[in-house]
Amino acid sequence: MGISLALTVALILVAWAGAAAGLQAVLGTVTPYLAGLTFLGGVIWRVVRWARAPVPFRIPTTCGQERSLPWMRYATVDNPATTLGAVARVALEVLFFRSLLRNSRFELREGPKLVYFWEKWLWVAGLAFHWSLFAILTRHLRFFTQPVPAFVGWLEGADGFFQAGLSALYLTDVAVLVALTYLFLRRVLIPQVRYVSLPADYLPLFLIMGVAGSGVLMRYFFRVDVTAVKELALGLVTFHPVVPPGLSALFYVHLFLVSVLLMYFPFSKLVHIAGIFLSPTRNLANTNRERRHINPWNYPVKVHTYEEYEEEFRKHMIAAGIPVEKAGPPAQVGIPVEKEGQ
Amino acid sequence: MSAPKPQELLKISHRPPRTGWMDTPVQFRRGTWCYPGKARSLEVLDLPFPRQWSPEDDDWKLPPNWKEIVLEGLRERLHRFRSLQIFMDACVRCGACADKCHFFIGSGDPKNMPVLRAELLRSVYRREFTAAGKLLGRMVGARDLDERVLKEWFYYFFQCTECRRCSVFCPFGIDTAEITIIARELLNLLGLNVDWIATPIANCYRTGNHLGLLPHAFKDMVDFCVEEIQNVTGVGIEPTFNRKGAEILFVAPSGDVFADPGIYTFMGYLMLFHAIGLDYTLSTYASEGGNFGLFTSHEVMKRLNAKIYAEAKRLGVKWIIGGECGHMWRVLHQYMDTMNGPADFLEEPVSPITGTRFENARSTRMVHICEFTADLMKHGRLNLDPSRNDHLVVTFHDSCNPSRAMGLLDEPRYIIRNVCRHFFDMPENTIREYTFCCGSGAGLGPDENLEMRLRGGLPRANAVKYVHEKYGVNTLACICAIDRAALPPLMDYWVPGVGVTGVHELVGNALILPDEDERTTDLRGNPLPQPAGTGDPSGPGVSDLDEPGGPGPRSGPNTAPGREA
Ligand code: SF4
Numbered sequence: 001m002g003i004s005l006a007l008t009v010a011l012i013l014v015a016w017a018g019a020a021a022g023l024q025a026v027l028g029t030v031t032p033y034l035a036g037l038t039f040l041g042g043v044i045w046r047v048v049r050w051a052r053a054p055v056p057f058r059i060p061t062t063c064g065q066e067r068s069l070p071w072m073r074y075a076t077v078d079n080p081a082t083t084l085g086a087v088a089r090v091a092l093e094v095l096f097f098r099s100l101l102r103n104s105r106f107e108l109r110e111g112p113k114l115v116y117f118w119e120k121w122l123w124v125a126g127l128a129f130h131w132s133l134f135a136i137l138t139r140h141l142r143f144f145t146q147p148v149p150a151f152v153g154w155l156e157g158a159d160g161f162f163q164a165g166l167s168a169l170y171l172t173d174v175a176v177l178v179a180l181t182y183l184f185l186r187r188v189l190i191p192q193v194r195y196v197s198l199p200a201d202y203l204p205l206f207l208i209m210g211v212a213g214s215g216v217l218m219r220y221f222f223r224v225d226v227t228a229v230k231e232l233a234l235g236l237v238t239f240h241p242v243v244p245p246g247l248s249a250l251f252y253v254h255l256f257l258v259s260v261l262l263m264y265f266p267f268s269k270l271v272h273i274a275g276i277f278l279s280p281t282r283n284l285a286n287t288n289r290e291r292r293h294i295n296p297w298n299y300p301v302k303v304h305t306y307e308e309y310e311e312e313f314r315k316h317m318i319a320a321g322i323p324v325e326k327a328g329p330p331a332q333v334g335i336p337v338e339k340e341g342q
Numbered sequence: 343m344s345a346p347k348p349q350e351l352l353k354i355s356h357r358p359p360r361t362g363w364m365d366t367p368v369q370f371r372r373g374t375w376c377y378p379g380k381a382r383s384l385e386v387l388d389l390p391f392p393r394q395w396s397p398e399d400d401d402w403k404l405p406p407n408w409k410e411i412v413l414e415g416l417r418e419r420l421h422r423f424r425s426l427q428i429f430m431d432a433c434v435r436c437g438a439c440a441d442k443c444h445f446f447i448g449s450g451d452p453k454n455m456p457v458l459r460a461e462l463l464r465s466v467y468r469r470e471f472t473a474a475g476k477l478l479g480r481m482v483g484a485r486d487l488d489e490r491v492l493k494e495w496f497y498y499f500f501q502c503t504e505c506r507r508c509s510v511f512c513p514f515g516i517d518t519a520e521i522t523i524i525a526r527e528l529l530n531l532l533g534l535n536v537d538w539i540a541t542p543i544a545n546c547y548r549t550g551n552h553l554g555l556l557p558h559a560f561k562d563m564v565d566f567c568v569e570e571i572q573n574v575t576g577v578g579i580e581p582t583f584n585r586k587g588a589e590i591l592f593v594a595p596s597g598d599v600f601a602d603p604g605i606y607t608f609m610g611y612l613m614l615f616h617a618i619g620l621d622y623t624l625s626t627y628a629s630e631g632g633n634f635g636l637f638t639s640h641e642v643m644k645r646l647n648a649k650i651y652a653e654a655k656r657l658g659v660k661w662i663i664g665g666e667c668g669h670m671w672r673v674l675h676q677y678m679d680t681m682n683g684p685a686d687f688l689e690e691p692v693s694p695i696t697g698t699r700f701e702n703a704r705s706t707r708m709v710h711i712c713e714f715t716a717d718l719m720k721h722g723r724l725n726l727d728p729s730r731n732d733h734l735v736v737t738f739h740d741s742c743n744p745s746r747a748m749g750l751l752d753e754p755r756y757i758i759r760n761v762c763r764h765f766f767d768m769p770e771n772t773i774r775e776y777t778f779c780c781g782s783g784a785g786l787g788p789d790e791n792l793e794m795r796l797r798g799g800l801p802r803a804n805a806v807k808y809v810h811e812k813y814g815v816n817t818l819a820c821i822c823a824i825d826r827a828a829l830p831p832l833m834d835y836w837v838p839g840v841g842v843t844g845v846h847e848l849v850g851n852a853l854i855l856p857d858e859d860e861r862t863t864d865l866r867g868n869p870l871p872q873p874a875g876t877g878d879p880s881g882p883g884v885s886d887l888d889e890p891g892g893p894g895p896r897s898g899p900n901t902a903p904g905r906e907a
C-alpha cells in the first residue's frame with residue numbers, strides 16, 4: 001500500500017513541478033495524446049486477444065432452475081435458456097452488479113452455528129462508485145463538445161440539485177468520494193481482503209482519489225478558468241492542440257493523473273470492465289443439451305473400445321449369460337469371481 | 343484415519359497469518375491431503391511420468407524440464423480457453439468470493455479463499471505471460487514458478503471440490519472451479535494426481551466402472567439388488583444387460599450398484615422401470631456414468647465418457663437415461679455432446695409412457711432420471727403411497743454440479759413431495775444455487791483426507807443440523823453417488839441421527855408395484871410406520887409448499903394411474 005501511495009504522490013509532484021517549470025505543452029498535449037493512444041490500443045489489443053481465444057465448452061454458472069419440463073417454471077435470467085435471457089443476464093451484471101448483490105458474510109457461533117448475513121455495502125459502494133464515475137465522465141463532455149449536447153445539461157441539472165455556495169453541488173462528486181473511501185477502508189480493514197490485496201490494487205484507488213480530489217478542489221475551492229479548459233479540451237479532440245495560458249498547476253495535476261490512469265488501464269485489473277461482457281460463465285445460455293456446442297480444437301482421443309473390452313472379458317460375459325458379439329470358448333462352470341477393489 | 347473431536351476441529355481462526363501469502367510455504371499435514379496416484383494406474387491411461395512419490399517427501403522426482411512442461415502447458419491452455427484468459431486478467435480482488443468457499447469456512451486457511459486459490463496460478467501467469475508481471479514482479483502479484491509453488495498447487499488445487507459456489511458470487515463470473523480444472527491438468531502433465539482419482543479412472547477405462555467390477559461381478563451386484571427387491575415386495579424383476587434393440591440405455595453411477603446406501607437408490611430405479619414397463623437395458627461396458635476424468639483433464643474426461651455413446655450406438659437404443667449423480671451430470675450436461683457427439687444415431691428423447699418430448703435434451707439425447715420421473719408423476723402415471731415414507735422427515739441436499747452447472751433444482755423436490763409427506767428445505771443461503779458442497783467432491787473423498795472433508799462439510803452439515811433441530815429432520819436426500827458415500831460420515835460426525843438417501847430410494851419405498859405383496863418394511867428392511875395416524879395431513883411436519891407451475895403435492899396415495907396426458 002505504501003508503495004502505491006508513494007507512487008501517486010510522486011506523480012502529483014511530477015505534474016506540479018512540470019507545470020511550474022513551464023512544461024504545459026507536454027502536460028497538456030503530449031501526455032494526453034500518448035495516454036489516449038495507449039488506452040485505445042491497449043484495450044483493443046486486450047479484447048482482441050480474449051476474443052481470439054475460443055470458448056470450447058458451454059459453461060454457464062446456473063443460478064436458478066433450468067428449463068426442462070414445460071410446466072416447471074425456470075429462471076429466465078439467472079439460468080437463461082435463450083439468447084435474450086443471456087443478454088439480460090449480462091446487462092444486469094454490467095448495469096446493476098447482479099452477482100455482487102448476492103454477497104453475504106458468515107459468522108461461526110457457539111453450537112456450532114453458522115449464520116449468514118446479507119452483505120449489501122460492497123454492492124452499494126461499488127454501484128455508487130461506478131455510476132457516479134460514469135455521470136462525472138458524461139458531465140465532462142461539456143468540455144469536449146461544441147455545441148454541448150442537451151443531455152449533458154439535463155444530467156447536470158439532475159446531479160446538481162443541491163446548492164453549495166454559488167455553484168451547484170454535484171451529488172455524484174460526493175458519492176464518488178464517499179464510495180472511494182469505503183472501498184479503500186474495507187480493503188485495509190477487512191483482514192481477508194487486506195491479505196489478498198496487492199500494491200496493484202491500491203494504486204488505482206489512489207490514482208482515482210487523486211483525480212477526484214483535484215477535480216473537486218478545482219470546482220469548489222480553487223476555481224479553474226473553465227473557458228481555458230474547454231479551449232484545451234476542444235483543441236485535443238479536434239487535433240488542433242493549443243495550450244491556453246492561465247491554467248493552474250492543479251489542473252495539470254488532474255490531467256496528468258487521468259493520463260496515467262488511462263495508460264495504466266489496459267495492463268491492469270481495470271480491464272475487468274471488458275471482462276464481464278466476455279465471461280463464459282455469464283454470457284452463455286444454458287442450452288447445453290438442446291443445442292450442440294462446437295469445440296474448434298476438438299481432437300480424437302484414445303478410447304477403450306467395446307471390442308477390446310469384450311476381447312478381454314468374453315469368457316466371463318458368456319458364463320454370466322451376458323450377450324456377446326463374437327462366440328467365445330465354451331463356457332466353463334465356476335469361474336472364480338474376480339473383483340478389483342481400489 | 344481418525345479425525346479430531348468436533349470441539350478441536352471447531353477452533354478455527356479466520357484471521358490470516360502475519361506472513362504474506364507468497365512467504366507462507368505449504369505444510370502437508372496428515373488428514374488434509376490425499377495419497378498420490380499409483381504408477382500402475384497412470385500407466386493404464388498412458389498418463390505421463392508414472393512413479394512412486396509422496397507429497398511429504400522433499401524430492402517429488404520431477405522430470406528435469408518440469409518447469410518448461412508446466413509453462414508450455416499453461417501457454418497452450420491460454421490459447422484454448424477464453425475463460426482461462428479472462429479469469430486470469432479480470433479479478434479485482436474484491437473478496438466477494440473469499441468467504442463463500444466451504445473449505446475456507448471450515449479451515450480458515452486463507453489460501454482456501456477462492457480468490458487466493460486462483461492467485462496461486464495467476465501469480466505465475468503474470469510473471470510469465472504479462473508485461474507488467476515481467477517488469478514489476480511482486481508489485482503486481484507476480485512470482486516465479488519453483489518447487490515450492492508447485493507443491494502449493496498440489497495441496498490447494500486438490501483442496502477445491504470444483505463446486506462453483508464462488509462463481510455465483512463473483513461480479514465477473516470468475517469460476518475458480520475452472521481454474522482448478524486447468525491447474526490439475528498442469529499437475530497431471532507431471533504425473534501429479536491423487537490416487538482416489540487415478541485408480542478409479544484406470545479401472546473405469548479398462549472395466550467400464552470405477553470399482554473395476556468385471557462384467558459378471560457387475561451383474562452379480564445388480565442381481566443382489568433384484569433379490570432384495572423380491573424380499574421386500576415379493577415382485578421379481580428381470581433387468582437385462584447389453585441387450586440390443588432396447589429402447590433406452592440406462593447408465594447409473596457405479597456407486598449405486600455396489601455401495602450402501604446407493605444400492606437402495608438403484609433398487610428404486612429398477613422398481614420404477616418395472617412399474618412402468620420400460621423397455622431398457624443396462625450395460626456392463628458403459629457401467630459407469632460418473633467420470634473422474636473431470637478431475638484429471640478434459641482429455642481423460644473425454645476418453646472415459648466416449649463409451650456411453652459408443653454403447654448406445656452398438657446396442658441401437660433410441661436414447662439414454664442417466665441416474666442420480668452429480669459430477670456425472672456436469673459431464674453429461676456441459677461436455678458430452680461437444681466432446682463425444684454428435685449423437686445423430688439416437689432419436690430425440692420422448693417418454694414412451696407419457697409422450698412428453700424432452701426438448702431440453704434434444705441434441706445430447708440423454709435425460710436425467712429426475713426429469714423423467716417428475717414427468718411421470720405430473721402425468722399421474724405412478725401409483726404412490728407416500729405414507730410408507732412417513733417415518734422419514736426429509737430435507738434435500740442440492741449437489742453442486744446439478745445445481746450450478748445445470749440447474750436441476752425443482753425436479754428432485756417435486757419428486758420428494760410426491761413420495762414423502764414430511765419435507766423441509768434447509769435455510770435459503772445453503773440450498774439451490776447457494777448450496778454447500780459435501781466437502782468430498784472432485785476426487786477428495788479418501789479416508790486419509792478425512793479431516794479436510796469434515797471441515798469442508800461443516801457448512802452443509804450445519805444447515806442440516808438446523809432443520810434437524812427445528813423440524814426433526816432425520817433424512818438427508820440427495821441425487822449424487824459421491825454424496826451418498828460422503829454424507830453419512832459427515833452426518834455421523836456433525837449431526838448424528840440423520841441418515842442419507844437417494845431420491846429414487848424414496849420413490850422405491852412409495853411406489854406401489856403391480857402384484858406386490860403388502861410391504862412390512864422399507865427397502866432397507868426398517869419396519870414401516872403403522873398406518874394409524876398417517877392419514878392426518880395437517881399434523882406437524884407436513885409440508886404444503888406450492889409447486890412451481892404445477893399442482894400441489896398429493897398428500898395421500900395416488901391411486902389414479904393411467905390418466906391421459
Ligand atoms: S469475487 Fe471475483 S473479482 Fe472478486 S475477488 Fe473473487 S474472483 Fe476476484
Ligand code: SF4
Nearest residue numbers: 443502503505506508
Ligand atoms: S469451486 Fe468451490 S471448493 Fe473451489 S474455490 Fe470455489 S467455492 Fe471453494
